[in-house]
Amino acid sequence: MATEPMDGGRALIRALEEEGVDVMFGLPGGAILPVYDPIIDSSIRHILVRHEQGAGHMAEGYAHATGRPGVAMVTSGPAATNIVTPLCDAYLDSVPMVVITGQVPYAAIGTDAFQECDTTGITQSITKHNFLVTDAQDIPRTIKEAFHIATTGRPGPVLVDIPKDIVDPTNPRSAMTWEDDVAMDLPGYRPQVDVDPEAIRAAAKLVRDAERPVLYVGGGILKARAAEALRELAELTGIGVVTTLMARGAFPDSHELCLGMPGMHGNYTAVTAMQEADLLVALGARFDDRVTGRLDGFAPDARIVHVDIDPAELGKVRRPDVAVQGDVRVAIEALVAELSDGGTGDVDRSAWKSRISGWQERFPLAYEPWVPGDALKPQYVIEQLRDATPDDTIVASGVGQHQMWASQYWTFDHPYTWINSGGLGTMGFSIPAAIGAKVAHPDRMVWAVDGDGCFQMTAQELVTATVEEIPIKVALLNNSYLGMVRQWQEMFYDERYSEVFLSKEVPDYKMWAESMGCFAMRVDDPDEVDDAIARANEVDDRPVVIDFRVAAAEKVFPMVPSGKTNSELVVPEFQQDQPR
Amino acid sequence: MNVHEPEFRYHTLVVTVENKSGVLARVAGLFARRAFNIESLAVAPTDDEEFSRITVVVDLESAPLDQVVKQLDKLVNVVEIRELHPGHSVERELMIVTVIAEPDTRDEIVEHLDRAGGKVLSLGTDRMMLSLVGPPSRVDDFEDLLRPYGIVELQRTGRVALASLDDALD
Numbered sequence: 001m002a003t004e005p006m007d008g009g010r011a012l013i014r015a016l017e018e019e020g021v022d023v024m025f026g027l028p029g030g031a032i033l034p035v036y037d038p039i040i041d042s043s044i045r046h047i048l049v050r051h052e053q054g055a056g057h058m059a060e061g062y063a064h065a066t067g068r069p070g071v072a073m074v075t076s077g078p079a080a081t082n083i084v085t086p087l088c089d090a091y092l093d094s095v096p097m098v099v100i101t102g103q104v105p106y107a108a109i110g111t112d113a114f115q116e117c118d119t120t121g122i123t124q125s126i127t128k129h130n131f132l133v134t135d136a137q138d139i140p141r142t143i144k145e146a147f148h149i150a151t152t153g154r155p156g157p158v159l160v161d162i163p164k165d166i167v168d169p170t171n172p173r174s175a176m177t178w179e180d181d182v183a184m185d186l187p188g189y190r191p192q193v194d195v196d197p198e199a200i201r202a203a204a205k206l207v208r209d210a211e212r213p214v215l216y217v218g219g220g221i222l223k224a225r226a227a228e229a230l231r232e233l234a235e236l237t238g239i240g241v242v243t244t245l246m247a248r249g250a251f252p253d254s255h256e257l258c259l260g261m262p263g264m265h266g267n268y269t270a271v272t273a274m275q276e277a278d279l280l281v282a283l284g285a286r287f288d289d290r291v292t293g294r295l296d297g298f299a300p301d302a303r304i305v306h307v308d309i310d311p312a313e314l315g316k317v318r319r320p321d322v323a324v325q326g327d328v329r330v331a332i333e334a335l336v337a338e339l340s341d342g343g344t345g346d347v348d349r350s351a352w353k354s355r356i357s358g359w360q361e362r363f364p365l366a367y368e369p370w371v372p373g374d375a376l377k378p379q380y381v382i383e384q385l386r387d388a389t390p391d392d393t394i395v396a397s398g399v400g401q402h403q404m405w406a407s408q409y410w411t412f413d414h415p416y417t418w419i420n421s422g423g424l425g426t427m428g429f430s431i432p433a434a435i436g437a438k439v440a441h442p443d444r445m446v447w448a449v450d451g452d453g454c455f456q457m458t459a460q461e462l463v464t465a466t467v468e469e470i471p472i473k474v475a476l477l478n479n480s481y482l483g484m485v486r487q488w489q490e491m492f493y494d495e496r497y498s499e500v501f502l503s504k505e506v507p508d509y510k511m512w513a514e515s516m517g518c519f520a521m522r523v524d525d526p527d528e529v530d531d532a533i534a535r536a537n538e539v540d541d542r543p544v545v546i547d548f549r550v551a552a553a554e555k556v557f558p559m560v561p562s563g564k565t566n567s568e569l570v571v572p573e574f575q576q577d578q579p580r
Numbered sequence: 581m582n583v584h585e586p587e588f589r590y591h592t593l594v595v596t597v598e599n600k601s602g603v604l605a606r607v608a609g610l611f612a613r614r615a616f617n618i619e620s621l622a623v624a625p626t627d628d629e630e631f632s633r634i635t636v637v638v639d640l641e642s643a644p645l646d647q648v649v650k651q652l653d654k655l656v657n658v659v660e661i662r663e664l665h666p667g668h669s670v671e672r673e674l675m676i677v678t679v680i681a682e683p684d685t686r687d688e689i690v691e692h693l694d695r696a697g698g699k700v701l702s703l704g705t706d707r708m709m710l711s712l713v714g715p716p717s718r719v720d721d722f723e724d725l726l727r728p729y730g731i732v733e734l735q736r737t738g739r740v741a742l743a744s745l746d747d748a749l750d
Binding site: 128132 | 660
């Protein structure tokens with residue numbers, strides 16, 4: 001075993017290199033300063049952000065796009081608290097991420113020292129695990145453990161808090177010995193990958209016997225790299241697939257078995273098929289309230305097969321008839337094998353299939369067409385963007401109406417092309433997430449679909465994008481409102497609009513974007529949309545922002561009102577006469 | 581402490597954890613986040629100093645308990661969890677109590693103490709300090725017996741528990 005005297009700071013960077021880290025996002029400061037010195041000599045590309053929240057979301061975007069853990073490094077105190085939101089975001093969406101925070105010297109911990117906060121205490125409930133390292137010798141092992149925990153089992157964020165003295169080469173406490181192949185010590189961490197064959201046989205029986213089955217597919221499919229296996233299962237059984245907001249792209253939207261997105265703003269067919277099903281096969285999905293609507297009225301006749309790697313998900317919301325704990329890809333492959341060997345059953349599902357195609361015909365995703373004099377339709381912008389960009393374009397969205405429209409009107413035919421904040425619903429997610437994705441895939445086109453409320457929360461990272469030469473493109477659907485909140489106030493608060501109007505005049509997004517080094521345009525009319533997108537697609541030497549001035553009154557439909565069951569889905573006015 | 585509530589309201593979990601700083605806070609935080617009240621909690625290293633054992637008594641219905649156990653198991657520092665069932669486990673608790681003991685009541689108190697199997701730790705002119713180790717119900721009863729004399733100060737450890745031997749052989 002090779003050993004080498006070293007200091008904790010160099011060991012930290014070396015340990016990151018050994019994990020295969022090629023890029024990290026961060027911003028230096030007092031407590032983390034000693035670690036920034038060895039970065040100069042490291043192979044790791046460091047992207048200097050303008051706000052630590054940006055570093056966290058960039059790391060998430062990188063992880064979403066690649067499946068590899070995103071890495072962010074920031075200093076103590078306010079920097080650590082600024083990255084709390086991305087940690088929670090990554091926790092709720094099971095994003096593999098390792099965040100390194102500086103901490104005041106070990107002896108000063110607990111004294112209210114300058115830029116001190118209890119980082120591990122604050123982040124305890126929003127990380128998969130966190131560490132406070134107190135000894136330089138423990139740094140390499142802890143980094144190894146952090147990456148192992150972040151990427152195995154149900155992925156998630158791991159934080160490593162590093163006191164300054166153990167990484168500062170001028171402090172004797174930083175002295176340590178580098179050892180190759182240091183062993184992990186995680187006696188309580190044993191994620192279960194393999195599945196119980198008994199449970200698979202029971203699941204296969206329910207699948208064979210079902211008259212109205214639906215494959216309910218969640219983000220776990222993407223985390224487990226199970227898109228291929230899923231397709232095999234769907235095609236073998238002929239069962240329709242709904243892809244949740246976190247699973248868009250896990251099954252091709254253009255596939256004939258794709259029923260679309262379920263949930264509060266899902267399409268009619270996906271929502272209703274789940275609601276009317278006699279079997280839901282939940283694959284890496286967690287029965288989120290945005291999917292189930294009012295729980296006691298959710299899919300009342302459905303038996304449940306629930307596959308999840310996290311045992312705490314099984315039975316958390318809805319009691320499964322068959323619970324399968326383990327890796328969802330392993331489970332699907334086992335199920336495919338079982339159904340190939342034992343047959344897929346001989347239940348006649350033609351009546352179910354014709355009901356589904358009836359819903360698809362009567363209730364397609366649609367919006368009131370534009371007529372002269374109308375403001376630009378946001379859905380139209382998404383459609384034009386979709387049609388004018390390559391098939392493998394990565395779309396990152398913020399949170400709100402624009403997110404729902406992007407998810408609804410884009411056609412996701414490839415996994416890992418849709419990046420958004422589902423669980424936490426973090427406004428401002430899209431620009432930094434798009435930057436992270438573009439860093440991971442410099443040859444792919446990356447579009448951020450953003451709203452004006454979101455844009456104002458993280459736009460400063462466009463400076464990062466310009467300076468670091470990360471040419472993302474931003475389609476800003478600007479309706480001068482906090483649009484989703486406005487929609488709720490219109491529908492559920494008697495059109496009493498409280499604190500949702502932003503401004504039609506300020507900021508001037510074109511000027512703002514230009515001041516940050518972007519190429520920028522403003523579009524007001526439908527006939528300008530295609531040309532603006534075409535020009536944006538030609539720019540590859542700097543970020544682009546298009547300020548699309550869209551209709552403020554446009555609402556996202558369909559919609560399950562909060563507190564209602566999915567059977568009470570509200571469709572747009574022009575579909576309301578259709579028989580259900 | 582609602583010591584007279586029916587026993588089934590309480591669940592005893594024996595949680596083996598890594599003996600590291602912050603682990604108790606993680607375990608306690610998990611209960612706190614879901615607003616589950618911890619009835620008692622005792623923690624100390626096991627025979628292997630790398631690990632500690634936490635005996636935690638929780639007041640809740642059994643359905644959410646299943647969720648708590650699964651969530652506890654997700655904590656990286658938690659190595660093993662066992663739920664102990666009454667009748668299949670041995671539970672003990674230690675109480676130290678200072679009680680008013682005037683010359684005319686002192687013999688009576690010592691009689692109670694002997695019957696319960698306790699010890700006199702310290703004698704003062706008008707008070708005594710006693711200790712008792714036993715099943716929680718016996719400690720409860722003894723506490724009730726002492727109350728009329730006047731309890732000055734009392735500290736109980738919370739229960740510690742292990743599965744009984746016949747159960748362990750299953």
